Amino acid sequence: MTNAAEPPSTRSETLADLSEGQVLARIFPRLPDADAALLGPGDDCAIVAAPDGRFVVTTDMMIHGPDFRLAWSTPFDLGWKAAATNLSDVAAMGARPTALVVAIAAPPHTPIETIEGIADGLRSACAALSPGCGVVGGDLSASDTLTLAVTAFGDLDGRAAVLRSGARPGDIVALAGRLGEAAAGLELLFREGVDEAGTPNAARADALKVRNPEQLAAQLRPEPPVTLGPVAAECGATAMLDVSDGLAIDAGRIARASGVGIDFRSTALGDHIERALNGGEDHGLLATFPAGSELPSGFRALGTVTAGAGLILVDGKPHSQGGWDPYRGWNGAIG
Amino acid sequence: MTNAAEPPSTRSETLADLSEGQVLARIFPRLPDADAALLGPGDDCAIVAAPDGRFVVTTDMMIHGPDFRLAWSTPFDLGWKAAATNLSDVAAMGARPTALVVAIAAPPHTPIETIEGIADGLRSACAALSPGCGVVGGDLSASDTLTLAVTAFGDLDGRAAVLRSGARPGDIVALAGRLGEAAAGLELLFREGVDEAGTPNAARADALKVRNPEQLAAQLRPEPPVTLGPVAAECGATAMLDVSDGLAIDAGRIARASGVGIDFRSTALGDHIERALNGGEDHGLLATFPAGSELPSGFRALGTVTAGAGLILVDGKPHSQGGWDPYRGWNGAIG
Numbered sequence: 001m002t003n004a005a006e007p008p009s010t011r012s013e014t015l016a017d018l019s020e021g022q023v024l025a026r027i028f029p030r031l032p033d034a035d036a037a038l039l040g041p042g043d044d045c046a047i048v049a050a051p052d053g054r055f056v057v058t059t060d061m062m063i064h065g066p067d068f069r070l071a072w073s074t075p076f077d078l079g080w081k082a083a084a085t086n087l088s089d090v091a092a093m094g095a096r097p098t099a100l101v102v103a104i105a106a107p108p109h110t111p112i113e114t115i116e117g118i119a120d121g122l123r124s125a126c127a128a129l130s131p132g133c134g135v136v137g138g139d140l141s142a143s144d145t146l147t148l149a150v151t152a153f154g155d156l157d158g159r160a161a162v163l164r165s166g167a168r169p170g171d172i173v174a175l176a177g178r179l180g181e182a183a184a185g186l187e188l189l190f191r192e193g194v195d196e197a198g199t200p201n202a203a204r205a206d207a208l209k210v211r212n213p214e215q216l217a218a219q220l221r222p223e224p225p226v227t228l229g230p231v232a233a234e235c236g237a238t239a240m241l242d243v244s245d246g247l248a249i250d251a252g253r254i255a256r257a258s259g260v261g262i263d264f265r266s267t268a269l270g271d272h273i274e275r276a277l278n279g280g281e282d283h284g285l286l287a288t289f290p291a292g293s294e295l296p297s298g299f300r301a302l303g304t305v306t307a308g309a310g311l312i313l314v315d316g317k318p319h320s321q322g323g324w325d326p327y328r329g330w331n332g333a334i335g
Numbered sequence: 336m337t338n339a340a341e342p343p344s345t346r347s348e349t350l351a352d353l354s355e356g357q358v359l360a361r362i363f364p365r366l367p368d369a370d371a372a373l374l375g376p377g378d379d380c381a382i383v384a385a386p387d388g389r390f391v392v393t394t395d396m397m398i399h400g401p402d403f404r405l406a407w408s409t410p411f412d413l414g415w416k417a418a419a420t421n422l423s424d425v426a427a428m429g430a431r432p433t434a435l436v437v438a439i440a441a442p443p444h445t446p447i448e449t450i451e452g453i454a455d456g457l458r459s460a461c462a463a464l465s466p467g468c469g470v471v472g473g474d475l476s477a478s479d480t481l482t483l484a485v486t487a488f489g490d491l492d493g494r495a496a497v498l499r500s501g502a503r504p505g506d507i508v509a510l511a512g513r514l515g516e517a518a519a520g521l522e523l524l525f526r527e528g529v530d531e532a533g534t535p536n537a538a539r540a541d542a543l544k545v546r547n548p549e550q551l552a553a554q555l556r557p558e559p560p561v562t563l564g565p566v567a568a569e570c571g572a573t574a575m576l577d578v579s580d581g582l583a584i585d586a587g588r589i590a591r592a593s594g595v596g597i598d599f600r601s602t603a604l605g606d607h608i609e610r611a612l613n614g615g616e617d618h619g620l621l622a623t624f625p626a627g628s629e630l631p632s633g634f635r636a637l638g639t640v641t642a643g644a645g646l647i648l649v650d651g652k653p654h655s656q657g658g659w660d661p662y663r664g665w666n667g668a669i670g
Contacts, residue, residue: 044425
C-alpha cells in the first residue's frame with residue numbers, strides 16, 4: 001500500500017499523468033455498488049430508489065489539515081472514515097443508508113494509488129457498516145488541498161424519522177458505540193505521533209497503531225453502529241443523534257431541541273468520565289427510549305431524561321460543557 | 336458588497352472570529368427554502384420528499400484555483416454558479432430540481448460576508464432558474480482552499496429519465512442555451528482581466544463586465560435553461576445532457592452511449608464555429624427528438640442523428656474534438 005506521507009514515487013502515476021477518464025476507469029471497479037441504484041455513474045445524474053417516497057440526506061467534508069493528516073491516515077482510512085461518518089448521520093435518523101455520492105478534490109501530483117485507496121476504504125466501510133449501500137456517483141477535481149465531500153442518502157422504510165426533539169422526561173438515555181476512544185486516539189497521535197518538531201510522523205503513528213490499536217482505530221477508522229439506527233427506531237426511540245462533537249455537547253442538542261434535561265450516571269461513563277463527556281468523533285448513536293423499554297441489543301443505558309430545558313447533568317449536578325469548533329480548533333498545520 | 340479579492344478588512348468579522356453556530360445563524364436566513372423539504376437543516380439529516388419513489392442526484396465541486404478566481408468572481412457569482420451547474424445536471428435527466436445540499440470549506444480568515452454572498456447567490460440562482468428548489472442542508476469546514484461542494488436532487492414526476500443512450504438515427508439534434516459565450520468570457524478574462532504580470536485583477540475584470548456583459552455573465556453567472564429539462568422529457572426527448580465540456584465532446588458522449596453519429600449543420604452553430612463546438616461551460620441542454628417532432632419552445636435544431644457509432648460530424652465531415660481536462664487544464668495559479 002502506498003504511504004501517502006512520502007513524496008510520490010517517480011514510478012507511481014499521478015493524477016496529472018492521467019486523463020479524467022483514465023482515473024475514473026481505475027476507481028470505478030473499486031467502488032461499492034448500491035442495491036438502490038437504478039442508474040449508476042456515467043450520466044448527468046444517478047437515479048436512486050426511494051420506495052418510502054421520502055429520503056434522508058446528509059453531507060460532510062473531510063479536509064486535509066483540519067480533519068486529517070496524511071502522515072497518520074492511510075488513503076484507505078480516509079475513504080473509510082468519510083463513508084462511516086456520513087452513514088452514521090443517516091442511521092441517526094432511524095434510516096437505512098441506501099447510497100453515497102463522493103466528490104474528491106486532489107492536488108495534481110497525487111499518486112493514483114491514493115485515490116484507489118480512498119475508493120477501497122469507501123467500499124470496505126459500506127460492506128462492513130451498511131451492506132447494500134454503495135456509491136452511485138461523484139466528481140473528481142483538482143485542488144491544492146485534498147478534500148473529500150460525501151453526501152449520503154437513506155430510506156425510512158415507512159417509519160417516522162427519529163429527530164432530536166422527541167425526548168420526554170422519564171425516558172431512558174442510551175448509547176450504542178464507544179465513548180472517548182476516538183479522542184484518546186487523537187490525543188495519542190498529537191502527543192506521540194509527531195517528531196521532535198511536532199510534525200506528524202508516519203513511522204511514529206504506525207508504532208502507535210501497534211501499541212494502541214483500539215484507540216487509533218476509533219480515531220482513524222471508526223465503526224459506528226449504523227445498522228442499529230433503524231433498530232432503535234423500530235424499538236420506539238423518541239430522539240436520536242450521532243455523537244460527533246462529544247457526548248455532553250450532543251446530549252445538549254437533544255436537551256435543547258426536546259426542551260428537557262439529561263442526567264448521566266457517572267458510573268455508566270467508564271473510567272475516564274471527562275473524556276467520555278467531552279471527547280469528539282465518537283460516532284456512536286445516542287438515543288432516548290420510553291421509560292420501562294427493553295433496550296435493543298447494542299444499546300446501554302447512560303442516564304435519564306429529566307425536566308429542565310437544555311440542562312446536562314451528571315449524577316444530578318450540572319455539567320459545564322467543553323467544545324470543539326472547526327475554525328477555532330485548527331492550528332493551521334497540515335501534516 | 337464585499338470584494339473578495341481584497342484582503343479582509345480589519346472591520347470585517349472573519350470565520351475565525353465566529354463560532355460555527357454564529358456563522359450558521361448568519362447564513363441560514365439567506366438560504367432558499369425548498370418546497371420538497373420535509374425537514375430542513377438542524378438535525379443529523381434533512382428529509383426530502385420523493386413522490387416519484389426515485390430521485391436523481393448529481394454532485395459537483397468548485398475549487399478556488401482551477402475552477403474560479405476571487406479576482407473575477409464575486410461570492411454571489413460563486414454561489415450562483417455552483418447552484419446553476421448542478422441544477423443543469425438535474426434538468427438534463429428530464430427531472431425537476433427539488434433540493435440542494437451545500438458544503439463550504441473556507442480559510443479561517445475568510446470574511447463572513449463572503450459566505451453570506453455565496454448564500455445569496457445560491458438563493459438567487461434557485462429563484463431564477465428553478466423556483467421551489469432550495470437548500471435543505473450542508474456543512475461548513477475550515478480549509479486552505481475555498482471549496483464549494485453542491486449535491487442536487489430532482490424528481491422525475493413519474494416520467495422515464497432521459498439518458499444519453501436513447502438517440503436514434505434520424506432524430507433531430509437540438510439545443511436550449513448559448514454556445515461558446517462562456518468560453519469567450521473566460522478567454523477575455525485570461526487576456527484582459529489580468530495585470531501586466533498575468534495575475535487576475537479585479538478592476539480589469541470589472542471593466543470587462545461593463546464592456547462585455549453577456550460573455551462575462553455566461554462565464555461567471557450562467558443561466559442554464561433548467562425548466563426546459565422536464566419540458567424536453569414531456570415532448571419526447573430521446574437523449575439529453577448538460578453541455579459542460581464543449582458541444583463536440585458532449586455530443587460525442589451521446590453518440591457513444593447511443594451508438595450513433597451526430598451531424599451538426601455549420602450554419603446552425605453561429606459565427607464562431609470552433610468556439611461553439613469546443614468552448615466549455617455552456618451549460619445548455621443538448622437533446623435529441625424523434626424525426627418530425629415539433630421542438631419545444633426554447634430549443635433550436637443544430638443537426639441530425641446519423642448512423643456511425645460515436646462519430647461527430649459537421650456538414651457531413653468528421654470533426655476532430657478538442658477537450659478540457661481538470662488536471663491537465665489547470666496551471667496551478669490561484670488568483
